[in-house]
Amino acid sequence: MTARRTxxxxxxxxxxxLLSACANQIDAGVAQGADVPGFWWGLWHGFVFPxxxxxxxxxxxIAVYAVPNKGGWYDFGFFVGITVLGGGSFFGSKKGRKD
Known part of the structure; x- marks a missing residue:
């Protein structure tokens, strides 16, 4: 690897x-309770994101992200929903490509 690339x-x-250090979620955005969106709602919101x-x-x-939510599990579901809908690693695989 060249010095310039490094x-x-x-x-x-x-x-x-540096930019990610600025990202945080206010405490009011994370809540607990039966009616607060968790993993499954995060998954659904990830699927319907586009x-x-x-x-x-x-x-x-219309919002693309539920606030308040349960925090990490909602975020994980949202990420999985977007990843699965976006094709995940399927589009990056070499299977099916003709080289």
Whole structure:
């Protein structure tokens, strides 16, 4: 690996780390209770994300992410929902490609 590429990689990783340090969720966004969205609602919201995002451009009452939610489990479900809908590792695999 060249020195320039190494410097670019380190600078990019540093920038990502710096920006991610600013990300946090307010305490009011995480709640407990039977009616608070958890993993399964996060999974569903991840599946419908593309359509919810398009709808949110035209209607301010449509949200792509539930607040308040149960925190980590909701986030995990949301991530899995987006990943599965987006194809996950299927599109990155070499199976089915003709080289």
């Amino acid at each position: 410097i670019t990689l380190v600078a990019t990783a540093g920038l990502v780390l 359509w919810a995002w398009i709808g949110s451009l035209f209607d301010p009452d």
